[in-house]
Amino acid sequence: MRRVVFNQKGGVGKTSITCNLAAISAAMGLRTLVIDLDVQGNTTHYLVGEIDAEAYPAEAQGVAALFKQTVGSRRMAANPDAFVWETPYENLYLMPSSPILTAMEKELESRYKIYKLRDALDKLDEEYDRIYIDTPPNFNFYSKSALIAAQSLVIPFDCDSFARQSLYSLMDNIVELQEDHNPDLAVEGIVINQFNSQARLPGELVAELQEEGLPIFDTYLSASVKMRESHRDHRPLIDLAPSHKLTAQFLALHEELEANVKRLKR
Ligand SMILES: Nc1ncnc2c1ncn2[C@@H]1O[C@H](COP(=O)(O)OP(=O)(O)O)[C@@H](O)[C@H]1O
Ligand SMILES: [Mg+2]
Numbered sequence: 001m002r003r004v005v006f007n008q009k010g011g012v013g014k015t016s017i018t019c020n021l022a023a024i025s026a027a028m029g030l031r032t033l034v035i036d037l038d039v040q041g042n043t044t045h046y047l048v049g050e051i052d053a054e055a056y057p058a059e060a061q062g063v064a065a066l067f068k069q070t071v072g073s074r075r076m077a078a079n080p081d082a083f084v085w086e087t088p089y090e091n092l093y094l095m096p097s098s099p100i101l102t103a104m105e106k107e108l109e110s111r112y113k114i115y116k117l118r119d120a121l122d123k124l125d126e127e128y129d130r131i132y133i134d135t136p137p138n139f140n141f142y143s144k145s146a147l148i149a150a151q152s153l154v155i156p157f158d159c160d161s162f163a164r165q166s167l168y169s170l171m172d173n174i175v176e177l178q179e180d181h182n183p184d185l186a187v188e189g190i191v192i193n194q195f196n197s198q199a200r201l202p203g204e205l206v207a208e209l210q211e212e213g214l215p216i217f218d219t220y221l222s223a224s225v226k227m228r229e230s231h232r233d234h235r236p237l238i239d240l241a242p243s244h245k246l247t248a249q250f251l252a253l254h255e256e257l258e259a260n261v262k263r264l265k266r
Helices: 014-027 042-048 062-068 101-110 116-124 141-149 161-180 200-211 225-232 245-265
Strands: 002-005 032-036 092-095 130-134 152-157 186-192
Touching: 002 014, 002 141, 014 032, 014 042, 014 092, 014 130, 014 152, 014 225, 014 245, 032 042, 032 062, 042 092, 042 225, 062 092, 062 101, 062 116, 101 141, 116 141, 141 161, 152 161, 152 245, 161 186, 161 200, 186 200, 186 245, 225 245
Parallel strands: 002 130, 002 152, 032 092, 032 130, 152 186
Antiparallel strands: none
């Protein structure tokens, strides 16, 4: 089961949501792989901390190495599992980002490697029960590759009015991508993140989106400083603060996702 977490708006919670859902999935005993397609590498940093650049040069890091071997003579030699790293957490695995993803993008795009991630993940389906893909805040080669490779799309939404406009353009892009590349991609739902129930505007905004028929998960995520602490300490919430309110919300959201698995898996 492959999920992509995407919104082309930055700072909406893609990385936080990807990592925390995946960490819960792993804690529940599911072999879980996180793929970090954002050149900023926030997910990589969150889950494994600083990478030793001497031991792992940029071109040897996870996603970059995977795409590298699709170009030229080293075509798809290694099993994609060779690019997966362990994390400090049981059952949780990571295909890390790399600082050279931006430099590689033009070549991959011009050589039409947009289906290569999907092909690689086809080979990993046996190895992992759940795959969560974190994306950059752009509709670029990497996020498109992820949307083509995934069965489900989870969209983080941060409740400001600019977010709404970007949500509509996101939906347009998704419809086009479904038509052109991946008719099986389901828009599983929108995650309301950093929801403030005290303020009037966020509630109204969410109600309007619901009236427009957009799929919104029942569980809303609150804003909490625990999230920042969790990033700083490289410890997902389920590990850092298992009984915190925000962790409970993530557990509830994860339960909603798990309830959908049978339907989405085909
Ligand atoms: N529920 C939350 N409560 C508090 N801070 C949050 C929450 N979700 C995300 N953040 C913070 O917002 C910032 C952006 O989140 P991030 O997950 O990196 O978004 P994206 O990956 O979409 O850019 C980070 O500093 C993160 O710690
Ligand atoms: Mg991010």
